[in-house]
Amino acid sequence: DAKTTQPNSMESNEEEPVHLPCNHSTISGTDYIHWYRQLPSQGPEYVIHGLTSNVNNRMASLAIAEDRKSSTLILHRATLRDAAVYYCILRGLLTTSGTYKYIFGTGTRLKVLA
């Protein structure tokens, strides 16, 4: 299973943009890049995903490097409610056994300062 590498923690000031990096140098051509976040005492929640092109949704933007070996989750204006652990995950194509195995690392703990 392809691995991802993220910084253990980051800090941001409220109302400022946040760029959360992820390295995935062993990514294969069919792996999708997914981001989830986990608020305190809750299960993870989906944020965004992409394959090659940059993606935007109401929560965030995902910038994917041209060689796909890294990506960046962008929160345009951090709020205190964005304080969470952010996970970058690679999801491969459905295998013949029907398995998608989402492998979560330890993620990046984002602290937002008021």
Added chain:
Amino acid sequence: GAGVSQSPSNKVTEKGKDVELRCDPISGHTALYWYRQSLGQGLEFLIYFQGNSAPDKSGLPSDRFSAERTGGSVSTLTIQRTQQEDSAVYLCASSLGTTPLHFGNGTRLTVT
């Protein structure tokens, strides 16, 4: 239901006892996952069910752990002869096809 439901939300048990953790996935979701999260750690994959296919049990840490999914819906994770190292939050997630995972809020298991 509106989301993935897990019960109980908290469970305290004595070392050596068996425990059962329950997951009610979102109606219609064919895929169901169990993960374990120890304090301050990331999520550890345990087991995956997809429709009527044989489950992927490759993440189960020992033969004390088992899981079943009845009728393609509710799933039960059973831990026999619990040990203190089994203390963790057990998370369940479901999805349909390639849609994102939807997680429950987990069961916090404490083995004393």
